[in-house]
Amino acid sequence: MTKYLISFPSEAMDVSQDELPAVSDAAHAVIREAQDAGVYVFTGGINEQVDPVRVAGDGTVTVDTYPQTRELDGGFAVLELPSRDAALEWAAKIATACRCSQEVREFMFDPLV
Template identity: 65%
Template structure:
């Protein structure tokens, strides 16, 4: 089975107020369903109140991420699923719960990890 990253950037979620609370409730319900189905690996979101740190091989670091890259933020879910079609179906469930489209990516298997 492959692991799939299902994610969205913060700017994609355009809901506020009571609808935001409902989206959170619905998203947590889908995560509970994934856990019950045995496909859940992990989920969460980037803490946008903590700035990233760019760390060099020698241990030197600087506040901020790559200056040329778009910011990494939003929510992430990793599920382990038998097929891409299954991953698309779960991504659709998460999209409905979160009220925004989800990006789906497959992790490449690394036998050394």
């Protein structure tokens, strides 16, 4: 089985404050479904209140990001699934719950783990 990252940036979720409880309930229902199906690995969101840092090999810490990841924010789920088609099906469920499109990326297999 392969692990898939299903995610969205914060700005994609354009819902009103009144809609947030319903969106939250729907998203939690999909995650419970993934847990019940045995495909759930973990979910979360990027804490946008904490500055990202880069750590060099010598331990030097710099409050900075790589240019291509400056806008890395939002929410994500990691699911372990039998196929890309299954990942697309789960992404559609999450997209419906969160009311925004989801991006799907596949983790590469690491033979050492």
